[in-house]
Amino acid sequence: MTPPKMTLQTKMVLRLALQEPGREWYGLQMIEATGLPAGTIYPIIARLESHGWLESRWEDPAEHEAEGRPRRRYYRFTPDGAEWARLALAPARRPGAAVPLHAAPRSGQPGTEA
Amino acid sequence: METLEDPSGVPIEQLCLTVRWYTALKGNGVHTVGQLAALPEPRLMAMGHSPRTTMGELRDKVGRLGLSPWDAPAPAANQAVGQGPGSGPPGRLLSWALRAAGALLLPAGERARWVEEWKGELCLLRSRKAQARFIASLLLAGGRKLAVTLRQLRPGHKQVGRR
Numbered sequence: 001m002t003p004p005k006m007t008l009q010t011k012m013v014l015r016l017a018l019q020e021p022g023r024e025w026y027g028l029q030m031i032e033a034t035g036l037p038a039g040t041i042y043p044i045i046a047r048l049e050s051h052g053w054l055e056s057r058w059e060d061p062a063e064h065e066a067e068g069r070p071r072r073r074y075y076r077f078t079p080d081g082a083e084w085a086r087l088a089l090a091p092a093r094r095p096g097a098a099v100p101l102h103a104a105p106r107s108g109q110p111g112t113e114a
Numbered sequence: 115m116e117t118l119e120d121p122s123g124v125p126i127e128q129l130c131l132t133v134r135w136y137t138a139l140k141g142n143g144v145h146t147v148g149q150l151a152a153l154p155e156p157r158l159m160a161m162g163h164s165p166r167t168t169m170g171e172l173r174d175k176v177g178r179l180g181l182s183p184w185d186a187p188a189p190a191a192n193q194a195v196g197q198g199p200g201s202g203p204p205g206r207l208l209s210w211a212l213r214a215a216g217a218l219l220l221p222a223g224e225r226a227r228w229v230e231e232w233k234g235e236l237c238l239l240r241s242r243k244a245q246a247r248f249i250a251s252l253l254l255a256g257g258r259k260l261a262v263t264l265r266q267l268r269p270g271h272k273q274v275g276r277r
Contacts, residue, residue: 028235038235038248039256042228043263050263065132068171070234073227 004047006088009036013044014085017054017075021082024057024074045075053081121179122148128209129175130237151176151183158184211249212236219257224264 004010012034017025025033031041048054055078059071077085124147126139138161144150150158155169173184216229232252239245 026235027231028238037251037256038232039251039254039259042232042252042256043259046260046263061133064234065134068130068132068174069237070130070230072234073231 002051003084003088004044004051004053007044009034009040010044010048011089012036013041013048014053014089017077018082018085018089021077024076026072026074030075048081049075052078053084054078055081121181122146122151124148124179126150130233131175132171135171147176147179147181151181155184208236208242208245208249209233211253215249215253215257219261221261221264228260 013030013036016030016033017023027038027041027045030036030045031038034041045054045056049056054075056073056075058073061071064071125145126136126147129147131139139150142161144153150172158172159169169184173182176183212232213229216225216232220228232248236245236248239248
């Protein structure tokens with residue numbers, strides 16, 4: 001599987017999610033936490049999800065019905081996704097650090113801006 | 115709170131009601147805010163059938179449109195978690211814009227999911243201005259980018275990446 005395009009904005013989303021890899025986020029939380037516009041966040045989420053880095057679920061009906069609002073869609077890292085994200089961000093955090101060949105994406109070098 | 119000049123024609127879909135209330139009202143032929151506001155409280159309570167379908171929710175949502183058809187005991191009592199002051203269902207124009215963004219930009223198979231997700235998040239935004247900014251961002255760039263992304267990731271596309 002090819003890795004997602006690693007734009008600056010994608011890295012911002014990954015860094016945010018890596019702060020608490022097990023946490024579930026909904027889109028608006030990511031928008032507020034990163035300061036990126038909605039029009040940027042959702043394509044990134046879709047791309048990360050389709051590449052298996054993130055997984056998503058609809059909120060349980062009991063939660064949103066009790067609060068009187070539409071359901072949210074929650075996203076969080078897959079177990080592999082968190083590891084791939086760490087590897088993809090590693091060169092940016094530690095200049096010169098090598099990404100292990102077995103884990104490196106086949107194309108679209110991490111750190112390459114779109 | 116911004117109010118519409120005449121909200122009676124607003125479809126109840128735009129109130130972001132709970133599923134319980136929505137289905138109860140639709141099942142009883144209530145399709146617009148005007149029809150809802152014309153119903154007496156005892157009749158609505160009879161439609162609710164459940165302790166969860168409280169009048170507080172209807173008072174709150176209809177009240178946000180500037181109507182107060184039923185005696186409201188305490189306006190803040192039903193303030194939902196996650197909805198700050200001034201938050202509420204998007205106006206008619208914003209809801210239309212959201213649906214239009216989805217219909218114009220997204221592949222048919224993905225449209226319902228994203229529009230539902232966006233609508234849910236729109237209800238959490240604190241002001242009409244923030245809601246408008248959210249939709250504008252989707253319309254101006256996001257929806258198109260998302261559409262391109264989703265089409266690229268469709269089964270059968272060269273760069274299929276779905277698990």
